[in-house]
Amino acid sequence: MLLSSVAERVYWFARYVERIENTARMILVNNILLLDLPGKSTLGWEPLVSITGVPEKFHEIHKDVNERNVVSFLVMDAGNPSCILNSIQYARENLRTSRAIFPRSIWETLNDLHNYARENKSATLTRRNRYEFLSHVIDSCHLISGKLSASMSHDQIYEFIRMGRNIERADMTSRVIDVRADNLLPKHDDELKPFDDIQWKSVLESLAAYQMYRRYVHVRVRGGEVLRYLLQDSHFPRAINHCLGQIERCLRNLPLNEAPQYALVKAQRMVRNAKVDKIVNDNLNQFINKLQLAFIDINAELTSTYFEGKEVSAALYYGEPGIRSTA
Amino acid sequence: MTISWDQYSSADGFDELITPGGRARPGAGKIVQYLRGLSDEELRERRDAAELAMRVMGITFTVYSEEGEGGIDRVWPFDIIPRFISAREWSRTDDGLKQRVKALNMFIADIYDEQRIIKDGVFPEEVLKQSVNFREQCMGIKPAHDVWAHICGSDLVRDKSGTMYVLEDNLRVPSGVSYMLENRLVMKRVFPELFEDRNILPVDDYSTQLFDMLTSLSPRPSAYSTIVVLTPGIYNSAYFEHSYLAQQMGVELVSGTDLFVGDDDCVYMRTINGRERVDVIYRRVDDLFIDPEVFLEESRLGVPGLMRAWREGNVAIANAPGAGVADDKVVYAYVPDMIRYYLDQEPILENVPTYLCMDKKQREYVLANLENMVVKPANESGGYGMMVGPAASKKTHKEFAALIKRNPRNYIAQPTLSLSTVPTLCDGNVQPRHVDLRPFILSGESQHVTRGGLTRVALKKGSLVVNSSQGGGSKDTWVVDSGGK
Numbered sequence: 001m002l003l004s005s006v007a008e009r010v011y012w013f014a015r016y017v018e019r020i021e022n023t024a025r026m027i028l029v030n031n032i033l034l035l036d037l038p039g040k041s042t043l044g045w046e047p048l049v050s051i052t053g054v055p056e057k058f059h060e061i062h063k064d065v066n067e068r069n070v071v072s073f074l075v076m077d078a079g080n081p082s083c084i085l086n087s088i089q090y091a092r093e094n095l096r097t098s099r100a101i102f103p104r105s106i107w108e109t110l111n112d113l114h115n116y117a118r119e120n121k122s123a124t125l126t127r128r129n130r131y132e133f134l135s136h137v138i139d140s141c142h143l144i145s146g147k148l149s150a151s152m153s154h155d156q157i158y159e160f161i162r163m164g165r166n167i168e169r170a171d172m173t174s175r176v177i178d179v180r181a182d183n184l185l186p187k188h189d190d191e192l193k194p195f196d197d198i199q200w201k202s203v204l205e206s207l208a209a210y211q212m213y214r215r216y217v218h219v220r221v222r223g224g225e226v227l228r229y230l231l232q233d234s235h236f237p238r239a240i241n242h243c244l245g246q247i248e249r250c251l252r253n254l255p256l257n258e259a260p261q262y263a264l265v266k267a268q269r270m271v272r273n274a275k276v277d278k279i280v281n282d283n284l285n286q287f288i289n290k291l292q293l294a295f296i297d298i299n300a301e302l303t304s305t306y307f308e309g310k311e312v313s314a315a316l317y318y319g320e321p322g323i324r325s326t327a
Numbered sequence: 328m329t330i331s332w333d334q335y336s337s338a339d340g341f342d343e344l345i346t347p348g349g350r351a352r353p354g355a356g357k358i359v360q361y362l363r364g365l366s367d368e369e370l371r372e373r374r375d376a377a378e379l380a381m382r383v384m385g386i387t388f389t390v391y392s393e394e395g396e397g398g399i400d401r402v403w404p405f406d407i408i409p410r411f412i413s414a415r416e417w418s419r420t421d422d423g424l425k426q427r428v429k430a431l432n433m434f435i436a437d438i439y440d441e442q443r444i445i446k447d448g449v450f451p452e453e454v455l456k457q458s459v460n461f462r463e464q465c466m467g468i469k470p471a472h473d474v475w476a477h478i479c480g481s482d483l484v485r486d487k488s489g490t491m492y493v494l495e496d497n498l499r500v501p502s503g504v505s506y507m508l509e510n511r512l513v514m515k516r517v518f519p520e521l522f523e524d525r526n527i528l529p530v531d532d533y534s535t536q537l538f539d540m541l542t543s544l545s546p547r548p549s550a551y552s553t554i555v556v557l558t559p560g561i562y563n564s565a566y567f568e569h570s571y572l573a574q575q576m577g578v579e580l581v582s583g584t585d586l587f588v589g590d591d592d593c594v595y596m597r598t599i600n601g602r603e604r605v606d607v608i609y610r611r612v613d614d615l616f617i618d619p620e621v622f623l624e625e626s627r628l629g630v631p632g633l634m635r636a637w638r639e640g641n642v643a644i645a646n647a648p649g650a651g652v653a654d655d656k657v658v659y660a661y662v663p664d665m666i667r668y669y670l671d672q673e674p675i676l677e678n679v680p681t682y683l684c685m686d687k688k689q690r691e692y693v694l695a696n697l698e699n700m701v702v703k704p705a706n707e708s709g710g711y712g713m714m715v716g717p718a719a720s721k722k723t724h725k726e727f728a729a730l731i732k733r734n735p736r737n738y739i740a741q742p743t744l745s746l747s748t749v750p751t752l753c754d755g756n757v758q759p760r761h762v763d764l765r766p767f768i769l770s771g772e773s774q775h776v777t778r779g780g781l782t783r784v785a786l787k788k789g790s791l792v793v794n795s796s797q798g799g800g801s802k803d804t805w806v807v808d809s810g811g812k
Binding site for chain 2: 002100
């Protein structure tokens with residue numbers, strides 16, 4: 001027996017942990033990328049703001065799009081709901097309310113990360129200390145994933161963790177492609193400029209995909225091939241096709257899975273049947289938009305089937321301290 | 328430098344472990360001797376080990392903070408020197424508590440039915456009329472076995488003469504039992520040698536007893552019944568206990584939003600498999616919050632329609648809504664009369680002498696003697712809103728005099744008891760600290776009383792306030808059977 005509210009918290013816990021890791025890696029990679037670009041490069045930190053999907057929130061807080069402001073926005077600005085500190089906070093709150101389900105040491109790791117991030121957040125504002133902070137954040141997320149995998153029963157609860165992780169991954173990969181590629185797409189593939197090369201490489205890097213790409217794709221880094229890899233590869237953990245395949249396997253082990261499966265298959269078809277060469281030159285934005293709508297659909301079906309359409313983790317905030325106990 | 332027991336003396340009261348002559352109380356010799364043999368170093372090690380065990384086991388209570396970070400989990404201070412009670416004394420206390428809770432349940436059932444006790448002139452109608460915890464929505468409802476207060480936590484204190492009194496009965500959502508259970512586990516880890524003679528009566532069957540009691544309330548006795556623990560959520564100070572008890576019983580811990588009432592007036596919980604019927608709700612949410620259709624409309628802690636389902640007999644709620652009518656310090660004063668009225672017996676356990684401020688003569692006495700009295704509001708818990716006369720300033724005396732005059736029904740007063748003490752580790756030495764005791768009484772098809780209960784200790788020197796929210800700690804409580812009757 002699994003309570004809907006528990007399934008929901010576990011699912012969101014996994015999404016937030018994944019989001020923390022992805023955001024940290026994105027900043028880290030951009031940081032390194034910029035060192036390679038000529039000083040006057042038009043590409044700077046702007047794309048990172050777009051990737052969050054809430055650029056308007058950025059402009060509410062900051063006037064200029066510069067390194068310091070963007071990093072602050074991604075790491076610690078309370079006004080950015082997906083910043084690393086907020087995501088850690090949400091992950092922690094979701095875990096707190098379902099602590100009994102998880103091995104204790106997972107709580108400890110997340111709690112350590114929570115304290116570390118709050119104490120050291122300002123380190124990210126200087127390039128020098130940024131690397132250490134972000135690496136620690138990424139490592140902590142891996143530690144949590146490792147502990148989940150190694151010390152928790154792989155039962156129905158675990159399926160919700162895997163689904164949360166994979167939908168978040170798929171979503172992030174699509175955002176990175178969308179924003180990065182928008183700036184990068186060559187009108188003609190043979191007009192590759194040297195810096196574009198570096199940037200396509202950074203697309204792969206920000207998804208931790210560069211090494212795997214080199215091993216499996218066997219061609220130099222080129223727009224079309226990178227896209228094909230990130231969309232359709234079935235083995236790379238952050239390739240969208242792989243993520244959707246994982247969700248498919250989770251759903252097989254869950255009851256009442258018809259509606260979510262239907263939404264999932266729609267997204268899978270879209271990815272598998274995509275004519276990458278054509279999309280690259282033509283309508284990538286449009287394609288990604290449609291794909292993201294398909295992800296929203298999957299999330300919505302999971303919510304209405306398993307969590308009953310409640311607001312995200314709303315149950316967490318019901319327990320107000322109005323009631324005193326006698327202990 | 329070992330503990331100087333020779334210098335230990337509890338000047339102002341009865342000590343639970345050591346006689347005024349400096350000897351161990353009968354039956355407690357072994358443990359006193361054992362403690363005497365420990366060096367400072369060893370004692371400190373044991374204390375650190377206990378604290379570590381508490382942390383590792385995650386035994387915490389929540390202190391709410393305003394910083395928007397939610398609650399903070401704190402380890403509740405625990406003292407390693409146990410409180411000792413002889414099995415013979417406990418057996419009498421056990422009988423007294425059962426008698427008392429039985430009468431209380433008959434009283435609540437009567438109040439929500441014919442109110443014979445009022446018609447017969449034993450209990451004044453005006454007290455009921457002004458009761459904040461009386462729920463007229465409960466009139467005419469008949470819970471299983473005529474029991475309303477299924478879980479009762481009664482606070483016991485001992486005065487100078489060694490007499491055990493009942494100080495109050497908590498019939499709403501009494502808490503603390505998880506600490507009783509965990510304290511014992513910690514003690515077993517820290518002092519395994521002391522448990523070897525097996526004279527210390529076990530307490531760890533509580534969750535089984537609780538589960539059996541809750542099962543006995545099920546409206547579908549033939550089927551496998553589904554029990555849940557209903558919590559207000561993580562910001563409640565007793566959240567640890569809610570989740571602990573749910574785990575120990577192997578039942579689900581739910582919030583109001585996990586439950587709903589169907590068209591058939593049955594209660595269901597939302598699961599990933601769809602809805603699942605709930606038979607018994609052990610609720611740790613206050614009456615007024617459990618059903619926004621009937622009580623506080625803005626409550627989001629409860630379940631709309633729950634009262635309907637309960638009235639129809641489709642679900643059992645423990646404690647029953649409305650049971651708090653007997654959890655009122657004015658009503659408390661009438662418990663001895665209830666025992667005589669309903670059971671035709673003399674009370675086994677005594678009440679602390681209580682002055683009702685609603686009575687003119689008694690009020691005048693209270694107002695004239697405020698500096699020697701403990702004044703309590705009728706319906707508060709957790710030690711809030713009370714005044715300990717001897718410790719309070721003249722200004723506070725005046726404030727309370729005004730409060731009493733303004734709303735006499737809301738106040739009672741009791742003579743200041745010098746609560747009994749137990750040796751407690753303070754600043755590397757052993758000093759007397761005041762304690763009370765909260766046993767838990769379960770009532771369903773049958774009754775069960777914990778062996779001992781939760782001993783709370785006021786860690787500040789001379790303090791009489793034992794509440795966790797106000798500088799209290801706790802101790803393990805040993806009911807020791809040293810043979811003989």
